[in-house]
Amino acid sequence: LYIVSSDKNDRLDPSLVVGSVKLHKFQPSGTVIWTMVGKDREHWVDTKLGFCSCKGYYYRTLSDGRKCYHLTYVELAIEKQQFTTIEFHDSERMFFLGGLISDLKNSLLYT
Secondary structure (H helix, E strand, C coil), rough: CCCCCCCCCCCHHHHHHHCCCCEEEECCCCCEEEECCCCCCCCEEEEECCCCCCCHHHHHHHHHHCCHHHHHHHHHHHHHHCCEEEEEEEEHHHHHHHHHHHHHHHHHHHH
């Protein structure tokens, strides 16, 4: 089974999605943050905004509108209910976001 993106020559490997999509759920607020482990790091994905923190989002999605594979896989995982849910208390949200932002900053600056 292959998932074909909007570019017919750009085939995605569905084995990447197994266990790589994570729903981080904060209680009691119900705040959710989606991440996906990509080829080399974990990316923050917001399907409602059509956003991904990967470089492909900036170079591909913003330039010609094609979704990066992280967005495609997270949407598919949500549709098929195949993701890992990790629950946190709201008091842990700032620590989680700080780590996520630090990782994103480092990935954008140093690679």
